Amino acid sequence: MSNSSKKKDEKRIECDVKNCIHNSADCRCTAESIKVGCSDACTCDETACRTFESGADR
Ligand code: SF4
DSSP: OOHHHHHHHOOOOBOOOTTBTTBOTTSBBOOSOOOEEOTTOOSGGGOEESSOOBOTTO
């Protein structure tokens, strides 16, 4: 993969879910990819990250 195509695929995902193991100190998602549901959402409040993993036990 060339540098330009790699850069094009990079996304910055800001997330305030601090108790997720994928959340960094500067409130960014470090997961390689994320999945967001639900499939029949009509408002923002009806969506949620399905990649969330609790870091409460860390
Ligand atoms: S996986 Fe989801 S909840 Fe966790 S940091 Fe990434 S976007 Fe936020």
